[in-house]
Amino acid sequence: MTPTDFASTALPLYSIAELRAIEQGAMRDLPQGLLMQRAGQAAASAxxxxxxxxxxSDAGHRRVLVLAGPGDNGGDALEAAAHLAGSxxxxxxxxxxxxxxxxxxxxxxxxxxxxxxARLLEAANSMASAAVGAAPWHLVIDGLFGIGASRPLDGExxxxxxxxxxxxxPVLALDxxxxxxxxxxxxxxxxxxxTHTLTFIGDKPGLHTANGRDYAGEVEVAALAIDPALLPPANAQLGGLHLFARQxxxxxQNTHKGSYGSVAIIGGAxxxxxxxxxxxxxxxxxxxx
Structure with missing residues (x-):
């Protein structure tokens, strides 16, 4: 194995505050709703x-459950639902x-x-949970709450x-x-x-730390055609083996255990x-x- 096997660029990670600033900058130059439409199209494709x-292989008879929250994350999910229903x-x-x-x-x-x-079911409907739990779903899309969530999940x-x-x-989380x-x-x-997360604009540290790796599954970034000039230098990056390529x-072949240095480890209280x-x-x- 050689350093070229790990050739890659570090993936930037952006905080919520940085992503909010990027979103605001992008929306100033785009027609209203276009960024959400791009997110919905990317989600439907995923x-x-x-x-x-x-x-x-008979995708036409597959059943998809879309959870749409009250914020813009829910808007992304609604856009995706319309595209999928049209498919x-x-x-x-x-x-x-x-x-x-x-x-x-x-x-x-x-x-x-x-x-x-698409069929819509209000959370307030007394039969909503029973209908969701009883159906054989092929995919769930989670669009309840994104980076703007400010409190724990509660109620319905x-x-x-x-x-x-x-x-x-499978469960596909949006953002x-x-x-x-x-x-x-x-x-x-x-x-x-x-099982999968499609995260928008840039990757987030919380998807790779603490509970993130267990709850986010496989993470893919949808950049949403954001102008790269709007992306600030990242303060954090996602590490990988490529960072150690020079080592x-x-x-x-004609070497032995002493050819590459020795390590002494002291510890063990x-x-x-x-x-x-x-x-x-x-x-x-x-x-x-």
Whole structure:
């Protein structure tokens, strides 16, 4: 294995505050609602890719559950639902309880979803949870809450998250799994456990730290055709083996354990022997004498 096997660029990670600034800059130069429409189209494409990757090739009879929250994350989900319904899939939209006021972009997305072939089910409907739990879903799209969530999941949204976590089908989270903090990866109470996350504009540290790796699943970034000039230099990056490529130089065959240096590890207070043992094993497998 050579350093070229790990050739790659570090992936930038952006905080919630940085992403908000990027969004505001992008929306100043775009028609109203276009960024949400791009997110919805990207989400629909990712959903179709997941559906086509399963064994059953008859995608026309697949059933997709879309969870749409009261904010712009819900708007992204509504846009995706309209696209998927237009593709001939059976789509059910579970509408979370409405916020006192929603953005004009989300209202437009809701109107498009209502005018599509998708079926809408209000959270307040007493039969909503029973209908969701009883159906055999091929995919769930989580668009309840994104990076703007300011409190733990509660009420109907908490109940729905728990119900979805008991389903056997793939779950595609939009931007971040609902209930997971985009900056820290922390969960306060309940979060949706996704198998895949399509995150928008840029990657988030919370998808790769703390609970993030267990709840986000496979992470893909949809840049939404944002002007690269709007992206600031990242204060954090997602690490990988490529960062250590210069240490992985090809070795000569005529060498021995002393040719590449030795490592001495000192530690192991009573009950604390695990750390030096792990360090010693790492040094051994890295090739030190």
């Amino acid at each position: 959903a179709l890719k997941l559906l086509h990757a399963t064994e059953d 001939g899939l059976e789509v059910l939209i579970w509408l979370a309880p409405e916020a006192p006021a929603t953005s004009p972009e989300r209202e437009q997305a809701l109107s498009r979803a209502r005018n599509s072939a 949204c908490r109940d729905m998250a728990q119900l979805v976590n008991n389903l056997a089908c 971040v799994p609902s209930g997971l903090h985009a900056d820290t990866g922390a969960i306060d109470g309940v979060a949706i456990r996704a 992985l130089q090809p070795r000569q 009573q009950g604390m022997a695990g750390a030096p043992i792990l360090a010693a094993r790492t040094a051994l497998h890295a090739g030190a004498g």
